[in-house]
Amino acid sequence: MKKISDFRLYLVTDQGLSLGRPLxxxxxxxVRGGVTAVQLREKSCPFEEYVDIAxxxxxxxxxxxxxxxxxxxxxxxxxxxxxxxxxxxGDMPPAEARKLLGPDAVIGLxxxxxxxxxxxxxxxxxxxxxxxxxxxxxKTDLVTAWGLQGLRLVRARSRHRLIAIGGxxxxxxxxxxxxxxxGVAVVSSICSxxxxxxxxxxxxxxxxxxxxxx
Numbered sequence: 001m002k003k004i005s006d007f008r009l010y011l012v013t014d015q016g017l018s019l020g021r022p023l024x025x026x027x028x029x030x031v032r033g034g035v036t037a038v039q040l041r042e043k044s045c046p047f048e049e050y051v052d053i054a055x056x057x058x059x060x061x062x063x064x065x066x067x068x069x070x071x072x073x074x075x076x077x078x079x080x081x082x083x084x085x086x087x088x089x090g091d092m093p094p095a096e097a098r099k100l101l102g103p104d105a106v107i108g109l110x111x112x113x114x115x116x117x118x119x120x121x122x123x124x125x126x127x128x129x130x131x132x133x134x135x136x137x138x139k140t141d142l143v144t145a146w147g148l149q150g151l152r153l154v155r156a157r158s159r160h161r162l163i164a165i166g167g168x169x170x171x172x173x174x175x176x177x178x179x180x181x182x183g184v185a186v187v188s189s190i191c192s193x194x195x196x197x198x199x200x201x202x203x204x205x206x207x208x209x210x211x212x213x214x
Contacts, residue, residue, distance in 0.1 A: 005067050005083070005106055006036040007127055007163050008211065009204050010185035012071070013040050013057075017191040023053065028060045030190050033200025039086050039108075039185070041071035047079075054080035067106060074100050084108070086129065089116060094123050108163070117154045129185065130154055132166020133176060136187075148179040155180025170202050177210035 011030050018026045027038055040057055042050050054076060058068050067083035070076045074097045077085040084106025085097055092100075097107050110129040111117040120128055132145050146154075151164060164176045165185035173184050184207060193199035 005126065007161065007183040007185075008207050009035050009200065010037045010039065010163055010165075010183055011035045011190055011200070012165065012185050012187045013038065013042075014187050014191050015042075017188050019192060019194075024056055024060045026191055026196050027057055029195075029197040030200045031061065031064050031066050033190075033197040034204030035066065035190070035200050036183075036204075037067050037069060039069040039071055040082075043072075047073075047076065050076045051080050054082055058082065069106055069108065077101060077105070084126070086110070094125050098124050111154075114150070114153065117158055121157075121159060125160060127161040127163050127182070128154075128158065130162050130164050130181070133164045134167025134172070136167040148175060151176065151179040151181060170199075170206060173203055173206045174210055177207060183207065 013023060015023050038061060040054055042053060050073060054068065054070060058080060061068055070082045070085050072088060072091050074085045074092050078101060084101060086108040087094060087097060088110045094107050094109055107125045108127045108129055109120055109125045110131045111120055112131055117128060130146055130151055133151060135145050145166060155162060161182040162180060163183045163185050164181040168176055168184045168186050169189040176184055186203065190196050190199050
């Protein structure tokens with residue numbers, strides 16, 4: 001049986017938003033604060049550099065058991081020994097990623113429209129990334145934000161775990177969970193925080209309180 005990973009607080013990395021701090025330092029602090037999964041997102045890295053960064057982050061994560069997910073690149077995930085891959089609509093199809101990475105790999109898929117969410121219902125993925133919930137400067141190539149009502153509609157129709165991302169922070173994470181998310185993914189709320197560990201701890205507490213009431 002496939003091991004179920006914990007995606008309740010999901011960090012998506014962005015070196016450009018990390019205030020000049022080493023990526024490993026930000027990731028380590030976030031994990032100490034309660035992050036349960038980390039997605040390494042390096043949009044413009046050559047293959048070898050991407051693999052090298054992934055392996056360095058893996059070393060930070062290994063003592064905690066927090067899984068490393070690679071954005072877009074199943075080949076990087078396979079070479080670096082990451083837990084899995086997060087795919088966009090224009091990336092490798094999930095079925096091909098599953099064939100490459102195996103039955104125990106974590107495979108996530110971004111969905112940006114109700115039609116994409118519906119089409120994903122039959123796919124062998126571990127979660128859907130509902131993107132973006134709110135407008136966000138880290139994703140400027142999307143048509144429109146889902147909003148809380150859009151998230152509720154997907155929750156009512158989808159069999160998959162739903163990870164909400166886009167403009168989520170400590171002021172709105174509770175209502176995102178209440179709208180049906182199984183977890184929240186954040187970028188700047190942790191990467192750009194003066195104290196990433198404290199920021200992660202605050203978000204984790206919000207998510208955990210909501211989960212206990214569900």
